[in-house]
Amino acid sequence: MLLAIDAGNTNVVFALVESGEIVARWRIATDPRRTADEYAVWLSQLMQLGGHDRTAVEGVIVATVVPRALHNLQVLASKYFGTDALIAGHAPVEWGIAIDVDEPASLGADRAVNTIAAHALHAGDLIVIDFGTATTFDVVDYSGAYKGGIIAPGINLSLDALVTAAAKLPRIAIEAPTDTSVIGLNTVSQMHIGIYWGYVAMIEGLVARMKREIGRPVKVVATGGLATLFEKQTDVFDVIEADLTIQGLAMMWDRHHI
Incomplete structure (x- = not known):
């Protein structure tokens, strides 16, 4: 069994993968100081509650965009799972894809892993939208090469900035509106409209511009924890792959062990 770890800016996701299937997943807030x-205490308890034997983990693979978190994850693998963690993008598990941008080394590990998984799962040209701390739009061509993309503030970041900068605005939950009206009659409804429908408009507008620039048929693949928040209110997504990054890590592990 494989333990795949995706360490993002907001959460660290731990997933158990067996025979290519994700059998369990858990997330914890990202804190580089966490030892x-x-x-180990947190993960061992969750594994036990789920009926998973810690000793069945034969390997660990990590993708991280938080360099300070990596060391403790490596220690977790060696001390509690008895194996050296493989680090996605580093020998011996390099990306194995063309990264056609000005600074290939600056590409986030999650975006590279998403590229690998999306190309393996879907043919043709792709736009991969990952809803995380930032919302990223990545272009993957028909050959599997990463061709560039967009980084936009995540919806939670946008809301946090609005509430922090405007003293009289309340903190609201991010949720789909109950109707499609874009004319709010009170402060809270106006905030919901601005955050939610404003974000939908951004997604649809950027995807439309990207498709025009690519100039070929494109499939749009969405992933990340907030992807389903927008699923029913826009037809811009062709498919949602909730666990794309974990799937990509499992594919990289398998490729290394064939």
Whole structure:
């Protein structure tokens, strides 16, 4: 069994993968100060509650965009799972894809892993939208090469900035509106409209511009925890792959062990 770890700016996702299937997943808030011992206590309890034997984990693979978190995850793998963690993008598990941008080394690990998984799962040209701390739009061509993309503030970041900068605005939950009206009659409804429908408009507008620039048929693949928030209110997504990054890590592990 494989333990795949996706360490993002907001959350660290731990997933157990067996025979290519994700059998369990858990997430914890990202904190670079969290020690391997703390991870181990939390993860061991969750594995036990789910009926998973820690000793069945034969390998660990990590993708991270938080360099300071990596060391403790490596210690977790060696101390509590008895194996050296493979780090996605580093020998011996390099990306194995063309990265056609000005600074290939600056591409986030999650975006590279998403590229690998999306190309393996879907043929043709792709736009991969990942809803995380930032919302990223990545272009993957028919050959599997990463061709560039867009980084936009995540919807939670946008809301946090609005509430922090405007003293009289309340903190609201991010949720789909109950109707499609874009004319709010009070402060809270106006905020919901601005955050939610404004974000939908951004997604649709950017995807439309990207498709025009690509100039070929494109499939749009969405992933990330908030992807389903927009699913029913826009037809811009062709498919949602909730676990794209974990799937990509499992594919990289398998490729290394064939």
